[in-house]
Amino acid sequence: MAVLVYLRRRASLLEDARSVAWFAIAGLAAFGLSRFLDAFMIYAPGSALMESLEIVSVGVALTLSLAFWGLIPGLIALPSPGDLMAENARLEKAVAERTRDLDEANQRFVHALKTTRVSMAQQDLELRYQWVHNLPSPLDTRPILGRLPSEVLPAEALKTVLDASRRALEQKTLVQNELAVTLDGGARYFDQSIEPLWRDGEIVGLLTTAIDATEHRRRQDELTFLLSELTHRTKNLLAVIQGIARQSSRSATDVQSFVQKFNGRIRALALTHELLVETRWRGVDLRQLLTAVWKAVWPAAGQAVVLRGPPYVLSPECAQNVALAVHEMAANAASHLDGSRAAPTVFISWAPVSEDGFAGVELIWREKSPTRSAPEPDFGLTLVEDLLPRATEGPSRIVYDQTGLLWTLRIDDKQLRLPN
Numbered sequence: 001m002a003v004l005v006y007l008r009r010r011a012s013l014l015e016d017a018r019s020v021a022w023f024a025i026a027g028l029a030a031f032g033l034s035r036f037l038d039a040f041m042i043y044a045p046g047s048a049l050m051e052s053l054e055i056v057s058v059g060v061a062l063t064l065s066l067a068f069w070g071l072i073p074g075l076i077a078l079p080s081p082g083d084l085m086a087e088n089a090r091l092e093k094a095v096a097e098r099t100r101d102l103d104e105a106n107q108r109f110v111h112a113l114k115t116t117r118v119s120m121a122q123q124d125l126e127l128r129y130q131w132v133h134n135l136p137s138p139l140d141t142r143p144i145l146g147r148l149p150s151e152v153l154p155a156e157a158l159k160t161v162l163d164a165s166r167r168a169l170e171q172k173t174l175v176q177n178e179l180a181v182t183l184d185g186g187a188r189y190f191d192q193s194i195e196p197l198w199r200d201g202e203i204v205g206l207l208t209t210a211i212d213a214t215e216h217r218r219r220q221d222e223l224t225f226l227l228s229e230l231t232h233r234t235k236n237l238l239a240v241i242q243g244i245a246r247q248s249s250r251s252a253t254d255v256q257s258f259v260q261k262f263n264g265r266i267r268a269l270a271l272t273h274e275l276l277v278e279t280r281w282r283g284v285d286l287r288q289l290l291t292a293v294w295k296a297v298w299p300a301a302g303q304a305v306v307l308r309g310p311p312y313v314l315s316p317e318c319a320q321n322v323a324l325a326v327h328e329m330a331a332n333a334a335s336h337l338d339g340s341r342a343a344p345t346v347f348i349s350w351a352p353v354s355e356d357g358f359a360g361v362e363l364i365w366r367e368k369s370p371t372r373s374a375p376e377p378d379f380g381l382t383l384v385e386d387l388l389p390r391a392t393e394g395p396s397r398i399v400y401d402q403t404g405l406l407w408t409l410r411i412d413d414k415q416l417r418l419p420n
Helices: 002-009 015-043 048-077 081-116 155-171 214-251 255-278 286-297 316-334 379-392
Strands: 118-124 129-133 175-183 186-199 202-212 305-308 346-355 358-368 396-401 404-412
Touching: 002 015, 015 048, 155 175, 155 186, 155 202, 186 214, 214 255, 214 379, 255 286, 255 316, 286 305, 286 316, 316 379, 316 404, 379 396, 379 404
Parallel strands: 305 346
Antiparallel strands: 118 129, 118 202, 175 186, 186 202, 346 358, 358 404, 396 404
């Protein structure tokens, strides 16, 4: 009866264990019956019926015992409660380790998406969004889940996305797509990869990856603009070089003097471009420009040149023309002045000026040389007095007196930039 109650209350027992329990119940019942018959035979000896029943009950008990014995190896193989507890602990540890690994993998996945500006989404066969992660700002995930593309995507991108999604489902392959949308009042560009989501050999939806390519697109546009600007400036530079070569040839008396003057003027132009490249073509500091050109023309000047003035930055176009003019003045000074003198011989100063409707900077170049004579008209004089004022938008004059040479140049505010 105890085994029967146990068997009825443990409905989760395996089939082998239930069979053993039933055999035990039947065997115990047969054995009990045989013992009952033994006791009954004391009061009714010699009864053939009773003897036959006892033999049958003993036979049944023996048979069930043998059957029970054959099932014992299977019962022994079943895990004990201790084994189950140990296995359960092992499984719990494995699950905890696996959960930790999955959590770390998920963190790496999220970090990778955040740092690479990659957005991902999962859709079902109806294209409803089931999972969305790392949407570009200012989009929010919550209003998108469970909705169709027609309910969340802007009109200018809807047709492109739907066409690409349908192609991915029909062709059962990866489809690349370029997407342009307006976010935060500005154009944003995305490179999409849409491919089927497989489960047990069947397509159950779509996986979409979108990479924000706005910065890449802007860099391409900037590169295109820079190439166009470089082409334009190269043409202008070649035109300037051509003009320098033509004007230099007119005043040259021989090939050697032409080459010398032409190389010097090209060197001054090249120095200006190097300074402009260092500032990303924003402009050139006036003092830096004067120093660089002077060193190129007259390396042994030493203390023969004094520069005084506040910081000013010339615009790129103005800087090129001023560099050519300074080169002409420096080359002219080098041919008349002795750079080994102890006392300064060339003073260059500049200061802000505002008078007679003009606002800008006035540069004064003073050469102390009583024996200085006015040079004959050539390209340098034409550049300084006629061509330079067009670039500086201010007058440029050279005056000779008993003390030497005085060059006055005015540069309009529109050709100046504030220093960083």
